[in-house]
Amino acid sequence: MAEAEFHVFRGDAKGGTLQPYKIQVEEGMVVLDAIHHIQAHGAPDLAVRWNCKAAKCGSCSAEVNGRPSLMCKTRLDSLPLEQPVVVRPMRSFPVIKDLVTDVSWNYEVNKKIPHFTPKKDAPWRWMQEDIDRVQEFRKCIECFLCQNVCHVIREHAMQPSFGGPRFFVRVAGLEMHPMDDANRTELLKDELGIGYCNITKCCTEVCPEDIHITDNAIIPLKERVVDEHYDPLRKVFKLLTGKK
Amino acid sequence: MNAARYETHDFDVLVIGAGGAGLRAAIEASAAGARTGVVCKSLLGKAHTVMAEGGVAAALAHVDAKDSWKVHFRDTMLGGKQLNHWRMAQLHAQEAPDRVRELEHWGAVFDRTPDGRILQRNFGGHSAPRLAHVGDRTGLEMIRTLQDHGVHQGFEVFMEVTVSRLLVEGGRVVGAFAYRRENGRFIVFRAKSVVLACGGVGKSFRITSNSWEYTGDGHALAYEAGAELIDMEFVQFHPTGMVWPPGVMGILVTEAVRGEGGVLRNSKGERFMEKYDPKRMELSTRDMVARAIYTEVKEGRGSPHGGAFLDISHKPADWVKKKLPSMYHQFMELADVDITKGPMEVGPTTHYIMGGVRVEPDTGASTVPGLYAAGETSGGMHGANRLGGNSLSDLLVFGRRAGLGAAEHAKSRSGQATIDLAQIEAAERAMLAPFERADGPSPYDIHAKLQETMQSLVGIFRVEEDLAAAIHEIARLKQEAARVRVLGSREFNPGWHLAIDLKAMLTCSEAIARSAQLRKESRGGHARLDFPKTEPEFGTKNTVVKKEGETMAVGQSPLPEMPAELRAIVDAELEAVKV
Numbered sequence: 001m002a003e004a005e006f007h008v009f010r011g012d013a014k015g016g017t018l019q020p021y022k023i024q025v026e027e028g029m030v031v032l033d034a035i036h037h038i039q040a041h042g043a044p045d046l047a048v049r050w051n052c053k054a055a056k057c058g059s060c061s062a063e064v065n066g067r068p069s070l071m072c073k074t075r076l077d078s079l080p081l082e083q084p085v086v087v088r089p090m091r092s093f094p095v096i097k098d099l100v101t102d103v104s105w106n107y108e109v110n111k112k113i114p115h116f117t118p119k120k121d122a123p124w125r126w127m128q129e130d131i132d133r134v135q136e137f138r139k140c141i142e143c144f145l146c147q148n149v150c151h152v153i154r155e156h157a158m159q160p161s162f163g164g165p166r167f168f169v170r171v172a173g174l175e176m177h178p179m180d181d182a183n184r185t186e187l188l189k190d191e192l193g194i195g196y197c198n199i200t201k202c203c204t205e206v207c208p209e210d211i212h213i214t215d216n217a218i219i220p221l222k223e224r225v226v227d228e229h230y231d232p233l234r235k236v237f238k239l240l241t242g243k244k
Numbered sequence: 245m246n247a248a249r250y251e252t253h254d255f256d257v258l259v260i261g262a263g264g265a266g267l268r269a270a271i272e273a274s275a276a277g278a279r280t281g282v283v284c285k286s287l288l289g290k291a292h293t294v295m296a297e298g299g300v301a302a303a304l305a306h307v308d309a310k311d312s313w314k315v316h317f318r319d320t321m322l323g324g325k326q327l328n329h330w331r332m333a334q335l336h337a338q339e340a341p342d343r344v345r346e347l348e349h350w351g352a353v354f355d356r357t358p359d360g361r362i363l364q365r366n367f368g369g370h371s372a373p374r375l376a377h378v379g380d381r382t383g384l385e386m387i388r389t390l391q392d393h394g395v396h397q398g399f400e401v402f403m404e405v406t407v408s409r410l411l412v413e414g415g416r417v418v419g420a421f422a423y424r425r426e427n428g429r430f431i432v433f434r435a436k437s438v439v440l441a442c443g444g445v446g447k448s449f450r451i452t453s454n455s456w457e458y459t460g461d462g463h464a465l466a467y468e469a470g471a472e473l474i475d476m477e478f479v480q481f482h483p484t485g486m487v488w489p490p491g492v493m494g495i496l497v498t499e500a501v502r503g504e505g506g507v508l509r510n511s512k513g514e515r516f517m518e519k520y521d522p523k524r525m526e527l528s529t530r531d532m533v534a535r536a537i538y539t540e541v542k543e544g545r546g547s548p549h550g551g552a553f554l555d556i557s558h559k560p561a562d563w564v565k566k567k568l569p570s571m572y573h574q575f576m577e578l579a580d581v582d583i584t585k586g587p588m589e590v591g592p593t594t595h596y597i598m599g600g601v602r603v604e605p606d607t608g609a610s611t612v613p614g615l616y617a618a619g620e621t622s623g624g625m626h627g628a629n630r631l632g633g634n635s636l637s638d639l640l641v642f643g644r645r646a647g648l649g650a651a652e653h654a655k656s657r658s659g660q661a662t663i664d665l666a667q668i669e670a671a672e673r674a675m676l677a678p679f680e681r682a683d684g685p686s687p688y689d690i691h692a693k694l695q696e697t698m699q700s701l702v703g704i705f706r707v708e709e710d711l712a713a714a715i716h717e718i719a720r721l722k723q724e725a726a727r728v729r730v731l732g733s734r735e736f737n738p739g740w741h742l743a744i745d746l747k748a749m750l751t752c753s754e755a756i757a758r759s760a761q762l763r764k765e766s767r768g769g770h771a772r773l774d775f776p777k778t779e780p781e782f783g784t785k786n787t788v789v790k791k792e793g794e795t796m797a798v799g800q801s802p803l804p805e806m807p808a809e810l811r812a813i814v815d816a817e818l819e820a821v822k823v
Contacts, residue, residue, distance in 0.1 A: 012735060026489070026490050026491065027489050027490065028488065028489020028490065028491055028492065028578065028579065028580075029489070029490075029491050030491055030492075030578070033491040039688065039738060039739070040686075040688040040692075041688075044686060044687070044688060044730070044731055044732065044737075044738070044739030045730075045731060045732025045733070045737040045738065045739050045740070046738065047735075047736035047737065047738060048738070049286070049287070050455070050456065051286055051290045051291075051292075051294070051295075051455040051456065051457065052294065052295045052455055052495075053455070053492070053495060054295070054492070054495045054496070054570075054574055054578070055570075055573070055574070055577070056294055056295050056381070056383075056384065056570065057289075057290045057294045057295065057455075058290070059286065059287065059290050073577050073578065075577070075578075096426055096735075096736055097426075097735050097736040098736070100426075100736050103287070104403075107287075107288065107395075107403075110392070110395060111395050111396075113392075114396075115350070115351065115392055115393050115395075115396050116350060116351030116392070116393070118349060124345075124348065124349075124361075125359070125360035125361060126356065126360050127356060127360050128355065128356040131353050131356065134353050135353055135355075135378065135379075138353055138378070138384075138385060138388065139381065139384075140388075141294075141384065142289055142388075170392075173353075174351070177351070177353065180351075
């Protein structure tokens with residue numbers, strides 16, 4: 001059986017180092033299996049989040065050889081094992097310990113978004129094709145990998161005035177729901193700062209659910225914001241009619 | 245005791261667990277005016293409900309107009325081999341449609357029928373297409389809907405917090421002692437009512453579809469607080485878990501594969517369900533299908549990695565990807581199998597426990613004042629075997645009822661009880677002792693031994709000498725766990741967390757093994773090789789586990805008797821009910 005070397009970040013908010021561990025490679029093994037093996041054999045306090053082990057819960061996000069990934073679906077046979085596999089926590093969030101980061105900011109952003117608000121007398125009937133695109137957004141498992149790679153967060157730390165791709169996806173799912181009656185464009189423009197996004201598509205690239213975050217969620221939302229808040233003709237129309 | 249050593253929070257209702265049942269309970273308790281707190285071991289939205297795939301069972305009658313709560317009730321009772329609490333099965337069948345519609349009103353986006361209503365699919369043991377679903381990620385839809393609705397309802401959420409014991413004063417539950425997984429700091433919750441919605445026990449078995457969280461905390465907390473557990477011998481082995489590669493062994497393959505037309509074959513290419521349940525074939529109940537696959541493998545007709553072949557590739561590839569998207573990706577990415585082109589290999593995996601805290605059906609009240617339970621942590625609803633899809637609906641129906649029951653109870657209490665400091669000190673000592681030992685076994689080793697014991701001795705087929713051996717081994721492991729040593733600090737330390745969780749796992753394992761020993765018959769999820777028949781006299785008895793002093797007492801109590809009008813529904817032919 002082949003052996004693989006792992007270099008795993010061990011440390012906390014104060015700092016840390018990559019520690020070497022050796023494991024025996026089994027057929028079909030994923031990075032999370034390796035981390036669990038390391039835990040059970042020699043590093044019992046190695047901190048890692050996980051739940052489903054089947055890419056459904058979005059808990060085990062980390063950076064494997066520099067690539068933001070879910071550890072439960074990163075196969076060892078997809079990695080060059082002749083060199084050490086480097087596993088680090090997501091870089092954009094403060095480290096709590098080892099591979100566990102403080103993602104609480106995301107939960108605060110989520111609270112800002114008004115929940116689904118059905119139209120009065122909604123008929124509760126709609127066709128499958130009307131919700132295909134909403135269902136795409138609702139596939140999101142909140143792994144926060146998109147937040148982790150977004151430049152606005154990763155390089156510029158704009159968290160206080162920015163929502164991030166995950167929450168643009170959530171808002172898109174609400175705004176494009178055929179029965180929803182709330183308007184969230186003001187929120188997108190001001191509190192969630194959608195204008196900061198310069199559509200580099202890094203989020204789309206790392207999404208384990210293959211959601212077309214930029215093309216299907218962010219760009220249409222940007223268009224709505226522009227239409228409602230920066231279209232001079234519409235502004236006049238609104239003034240005259242009082243309609244939104 | 246130095247007050248700074250722990251934080252204190254006061255609530256009317258404390259909900260432990262944030263899966264479907266916990267969140268639904270919290271929403272209802274808040275709506276009833278109770279100041280509510282929710283504790284969860286993981287981040288919000290990651291609870292086990294997120295892994296549910298196939299759907300939520302509710303007699304909406306969108307696809308089959310002849311479906312009704314009566315048919316659903318009858319299916320549930322027959323699937324449970326009539327060991328279900330009739331009142332729970334009745335409430336469940338009657339209220340599930342409203343709970344599903346309510347989810348839609350909170351933003352859930354279910355797949356649609358051609359005329360624009362919620363689509364429903366077939367599932368084992370259901371005699372109508374009944375499962376509202378979203379592809380094969382229904383649990384995600386449900387938990388996200390409850391989460392996103394819930395965060396605006398005013399309850400407070402404590403993420404990554406584990407409760408290690410309930411605080412009891414004068415025979416009444418008055419709070420909980422917990423720790424923050426992130427930094428190991430302690431929390432004392434004072435609460436007028438506590439709702440246990442902690443899920444199940446699967447992590448005591450080696451092959452399981454359950455996550456690390458499923459360590460039986462709710463069952464064990466209730467037991468330690470003096471509540472009764474019923475029917476703990478009934479563990480559901482889901483027929484279809486992945487069997488290869490080794491790292492994914494046990495991961496769930498949704499029953500929706502069979503619901504949508506998937507067929508099971510053995511290595512000889514035979515559609516073997518013809519032998520076991522020719523009428524229902526692949527859509528037989530889970531207990532039957534799991535034993536069929538196990539038997540085929542045991543008798544030498546298994547697939548290369550010790551399972552059966554499950555094939556949906558006769559359906560159009562695009563349709564399969566649309567109906568079963570996560571199965572498609574799961575097999576493609578984890579097992580190099582394209583399910584649109586060839587069969588999957590599947591085998592039984594520990595999935596669910598039917599047994600749990602004995603509750604009063606209408607309110608979720610346990611036998612201990614102030615303590616409530618809902619969802620998988622409670623017992624009675626599913627009898628000896630749960631039908632697929634009946635869990636998600638159970639969470640909604642009884643989560644809501646327990647939240648309401650707990651809120652009502654809280655209103656009847658004038659203030660928070662004074663908690664005896666000795667209890668808190670004892671809880672703290674138990675938590676810290678593993679750090680203070682100079683030597684002792686690793687929690688990972690004890691856990692591995694327990695999993696092997698339960699897997700090999702208390703599994704899908706049971707026999708007296710195995711059960712006796714298991715009980716003996718569990719007792720030995722308990723002694724080992726009492727000496728467990730933890731290395732490292734209190735900062736996010738999985739070894740420490742496991743050492744604490746072990747206690748609950750051992751308690752539940754003992755309860756399962758002892759209950760299995762007492763039930764000398766085969767029924768639903770409990771199959772005895774030495775007592776292969778279903779015995780009528782056991783059909784009128786619940787198995788009861790209760791803590792007496794330091795020992796586990798196991799006995800029986802009479803099954804609540806069903807009213808005549810419901811008995812008539814169960815006993816009638818399907819055609820007479822489905823009108």
